[in-house]
Amino acid sequence: MGYAVVLGEALVDLLETQRDGELIYRQAIGGAPLNVSVGATRLGGEVQYLGSLGNDTLGDRIAQFLRQTGVGTAGVTRVPVPTTLAVTTFEGAEPTFQFYGEPPSYALLRPEDIDEKVVAGAAVVYTGSIALMREPFLAAARKAWAVPGPLRVFDPNVRPKLLPDAAAVTALRELVSGFFATADLVKLSAADAEVLWDGADPAAAAERILATGAKAVVVTCGAKGAYVATAGNPGVMLTAPTVDAVDATGAGDSVMGALVRRLLSDGVPAEPEGWQNYVRFALAVAGLVCERRGGAVAMPTLEELTDRWGALL
Structure with missing residues (x-):
């Protein structure tokens, strides 16, 4: 089993909650790509995280957390700005994020910080999320994405x-379409699809993405499950396991982490049914994450997954 390279933001979530009748904010390490790194690692994969961290106490905590989790940090760059904060409010278990910090500490990875040999040696390269909306990170991600060899996951x-x-939505749609076109796998949420394509449902979104050149698309639909489609084959809606959700923060990222883990161990499925099996596994991971609080810290190990759902691999 090879390793994955993950590029993107790491930050600190401030999660709104109640304690003794008072509104407080609980600190949690997060950022979608960081969550993916941790999720894949805890499931037994090897991950090298490439990103920029602030040079403050919060940046130190993120770096320590990555090391303790087993995520490779040789590609981490420390930058002289405060760590970005994401204030997280909830409607039920679903989070909404408001970001604070300019320039964002997570978007200062430069093209010259990318070790092309590390990327070329990877089995999987992942990028995506809000870091792509800023330079110099976008240029760094494009450099890594262009390295031949790894499977590309977005x-x-x-x-x-x-x-x-x-205009901002249009610009983002054009930006991400460039990555879709050469992706082996695209994962997005139904909410992402609605924003990018004016209310598009999962099937319509998957069709659009596959038309750009992507080989497989997974659209997560919260408690309903996920829609899975591959080039030249009809899509399928898969149901999610029933759980008592308390916090959906990081659930979508855990799906991606689980898919990366399966790609590392088993490669690209030869048939659509293989992708469906991967996604069923990933939905079981996400269900367990939703039963816990906090993003990265909620990512389960294989042992915890087996304890909750039985044998899945």
């Missing part, structure tokens, strides 16, 4: 709070 991870108008 997640747009749309955040409406960062899209003030229709």
Whole structure:
């Protein structure tokens, strides 16, 4: 089993909650790509994280957390700005994010920080999410994405709070389409699809993405499950396991982490049924994440997954 390279943001979530009748914010390490790194690692995969961290106490905590989790940090760059904060509010278990910090500490990875030999040696390269909306990170991600060899895995991870108008949505759609076109796998949420294509449902979104050149698409639909489609084959809606969700933060990222883990161990499925099996596994991971609080810290191990659902691999 080879390793994965993951590029994107790491930050600190401030999660809104109640304690003794008072509104407080609980600190949690997060950022979608960091969550993917941790999720794949805890499931037994090997991951090298490439990203920029602030040079403050919070940046130190993120770096320590990655090391303790077993995520490779040789590609981490420390930058002289405070760590970005994401204030997280909830409607039920579903989170909404508002970001604070300028320039964002997570988007300062430069093209010259990318070790092309590390990327070329990987079995999988992942990028995506809000870091792509800023330079120099976008240039760094494009450099890594262009390295031949690894499977390419992408997640747009749309955040409406960062899209003030229709022009911003159009610009993001054009940006992510460039990555879709050469992706072996695209994972996005139904909410992402609605923003990018004016209310498009999962099937319509998958069709659009496959038309760009992507080979497989997974659209997560919260408690309903996920829609899976591959080039030249009809899509299938898969149901999610029933859980008592308390916090959906990081659930979509855990799906991606689980898919990366399966790609590392078993490669690209030869048939659509193989992708469906991967996604069923990933939905079981996400269900367990939703039964816990906090993003990265909620990512389960294989042992915890087996304890909850039985044998899945």
